[in-house]
Amino acid sequence: MLPEKKLELRKLAYKIRIGITEEIKARGFGHIGGSLSIADVLAVLYGDVMRCDPKKPGMPERDKLVCSKGHAGPAVYAALALKGYFSYDELKTLNQPGTNLPSHCDRRKTPGIDMTTGSLGQGTSLAVGMALGDKIKGRDCRTFLIVGDGEINEGQAWEAAMFTAAKKVNNLVWLIDNNKKQLDGYTKDILDTFNLEDKFRAFGFEAFTIDGNDLEQISTALSKKAGDKPIAIVLDTVKGKGIKEVEETAANHSMTPKPEDCDRWLEQLHKELSALA
Amino acid sequence: MNIVYNGEMDTRLFKNVLGQTISELLSEDENVVYLDADLMGCIGTAKLPKETNRAINCGIAEANMVGIACGMSAVGFKPIVHTFGPFASRRCYDQVFLSGGYAGNSITVIGTDPGVTATFNGGTHMPFEDVALYRALPGATIVDITDVPMLVDFLRQAKDLPGVKYIRVGRKASAQVYEEGSHFELGKGNVLREGRDAAVIACGIMVHEAMKAAQILSQDGIEAAVIDIFTIKPLDEALVKAYARKTGAIVTAENHNKIGGLYSAVKDVLDGEAKTGYVAVEDKFGEVGPQDYLQERFGLTAEHIVNTVKETLKRAGK
Known part of the structure; x- marks a missing residue:
């Protein structure tokens, strides 16, 4: 990755984290931990990899994103606003009455949201269908599926994984956000997923693990072209990544921070962003 | 049609x-x-x-x-x-x-x-x-x-x-009711047989049973209309209400639990225009067997429709 590109993506990742924090500050609560953990992969996707145009959100040949862990909507909304799909100010309407930015992603409300998600597991099959449909139509595009490590407790995710590999849906990229936590605690304590890379390999994927908060590693992984086997990338991430206090909060799936907490976090993020320049 | x-x-x-x-x-x-x-x-x-x-x-x-x-x-x-x-x-x-x-x-x-x-x-x-x-x-x-x-x-x-x-x-055969090439308007029931005394509103396999029942009732001097209400949702509310007003006695017939199916849908739109009865599965699980046995077992036959129409007419004071 060129140094200029890397700097641009680092800045974008900071801006996404700032956007997430502003959304949650405005509403007073929200799914902050799992939003922050995917800020880096979203920065690489929307800042570099995905071919999509805010002026043509319905273009059939666009690359598509399905954030199956739909509660990370605040992260996707920040990325979409920064990309120009809608006004940045709209981020402050998160979960307000009549908003276009509900807690969980909704393709009927939010420009740029490619699929409605939120009932965990369901986005996996939807993403398979979108990618398979594009493949049958001969469209040269990819679908990126972000799925949570807690989410894959759902059996539907494994039905979808089996189908992806068996039917060679290799224009679909699985991105597993392995942030090690779910609502009630650590995944290893709730329902241990064991080695995710092994699991996806056993299902017939070309599977590998990277530091999911490292922009360069994400970029390299996403530039990999799939052969017959579809690609599954296990993103080794930190829930709450980028805001120390959130990272260190045990129950950080959904938080109710005070405005002064958010202000402190925003000040720090802005400071670090400025230092990059 | x-x-x-x-x-x-x-x-x-x-x-x-x-x-x-x-x-x-x-x-x-x-x-x-x-x-x-x-x-x-x-x-x-x-x-x-x-x-x-x-x-x-x-x-x-x-x-x-x-x-x-x-x-x-x-x-x-x-x-x-x-x-x-x-x-x-x-x-x-x-x-x-x-x-x-x-x-x-x-x-x-x-x-x-x-x-x-x-x-x-x-x-x-x-x-x-x-x-x-x-x-x-x-x-x-x-x-x-x-x-x-x-x-x-x-x-x-x-x-x-x-x-x-x-x-x-189903996957097996049914009695043919409509002419080949018929076009069906969604949300519009079809009146298969006219009748002034009662109306049987049926769907699926129960349409055939309703037609048989209407013939038996006619022999007993009761003229029952038969409506094929194939679209359960959206329901043809106007037709249901019209026959409720016309006959004062509505009987539904469905291959389904009485809870949440056609009977419920019909009851939802009526407001005292008619007495109602149902031929449906009581709140039971299914079981194995040939279809004629199961229709008898769960009360889904022409005979059950006949009896329910007569009982409903009695309640309607007719």
């Missing part, structure tokens, strides 16, 4: 008509995609031309199948999915509800072997509650198929209709 009902069973089986029609739709419309959950062999679609990549066997994974179908809808396809009724309703209900209806995707779901038509697969495969589930899905369309002309016509309509469409249909 011409009624050709003569009480005889059609020589064609629904399952063969399903296979043939799906095959034709795949050939005629490049946006049609057909997905099945390892039951292609049950409706004759396993013999589809090998060259099509739009007939997809998803394996025994109905929730995944529905999700994939909804994803394909989002990128421009018109998906038709098939499995047995319980798996087309209970097993994948959340996926049809959210990935389909809520997410704004369009999907046609065919649930074969509704109610007692599941016969020798028994209680595990016998949905008496599928209509109740789909009725609770906002905006869904529910059709209980009466005969072959209706199946062919509605399959052709359904692929192009927006939203969730649920088709419940």
Whole structure:
């Protein structure tokens, strides 16, 4: 990755984290931990990899994103606003009455949201269908599926994984956000997923693990072209990544921070962003 | 629309008509995609031309199948999915509800072997509650198929209709009611027989029973209208109310639990215009057996309709 590109993506990742924090500050609560953990992969996707145009959100040949862990909507909304799909100010309407930015992603409300998600597991099959449909139509595009490590407790995710590999849906990229936590605690304590890379390999994927908060590693992984086997990338991430206090909060799936907490976090993020320049 | 009902069973089986029609739709419309959950062999679609990549066997994974179908809808396809009724309703209900209806995707779901038509697969495969589930899905369309002309016509309509469409249909033969090539207007019931004393509102396999019942009642001097209300949702409210006012005695007949199905739907729209009775499955699970045994066992016969009409008339003071 060129140094200029890397700097641009680092800045974008900071801006996404700032956007997430502003959304949650405005509403007073929200799914902050799992939003922050995917800020880096979203920065690489929307800042570099995905071919999509805010002026043509319905273009059939666009690359598509399905954030199956739909509660990370605040992260996707920040990325979409920064990309120009809608006004940045709209981020402050998160979960307000009549908003276009509900807690969980909704393709009927939010420009740029490619699929409605939120009932965990369901986005996996939807993403398979979108990618398979594009493949049958001969469209040269990819679908990126972000799925949570807690989410894959759902059996539907494994039905979808089996189908992806068996039917060679290799224009679909699985991105597993392995942030090690779910609502009630650590995944290893709730329902241990064991080695995710092994699991996806056993299902017939070309599977590998990277530091999911490292922009360069994400970029390299996403530039990999799939052969017959579809690609599954296990993103080794930190829930709450980028805001120390959130990272260190045990129950950080959904938080109710005070405005002064958010202000402190925003000040720090802005400071670090400025230092990059 | 011409009624050709003569009480005889059609020589064609629904399952063969399903296979043939799906095959034709795949050939005629490049946006049609057909997905099945390892039951292609049950409706004759396993013999589809090998060259099509739009007939997809998803394996025994109905929730995944529905999700994939909804994803394909989002990128421009018109998906038709098939499995047995319980798996087309209970097993994948959340996926049809959210990935389909809520997410704004369009999907046609065919649930074969509704109610007692599941016969020798028994209680595990016998949905008496599928209509109740789909009725609770906002905006869904529910059709209980009466005969072959209706199946062919509605399959052709359904692929192009927006939203969730649920088709419940057996795999065996039915009595033919409508002329070949008939066109059916969704949400509009068909009056198959006029009558001033009572109206039997039926759907699916119970239309045939209702016609038999009306003949028996006529011999007893009771003239019962028979309405085929094949679209359970949206219900033809105007027709139901009109016959309630006209006869003062409404009896519904359905191959479904009395809770949440046609009887519930009809009761929902009436406001004291008529006394009502029902021929439906009491709040029971299914069981194994031949269809005639099961229809008797669960009270889904012409004789039960006759008795219910007479009892309802008595309550109506007629």
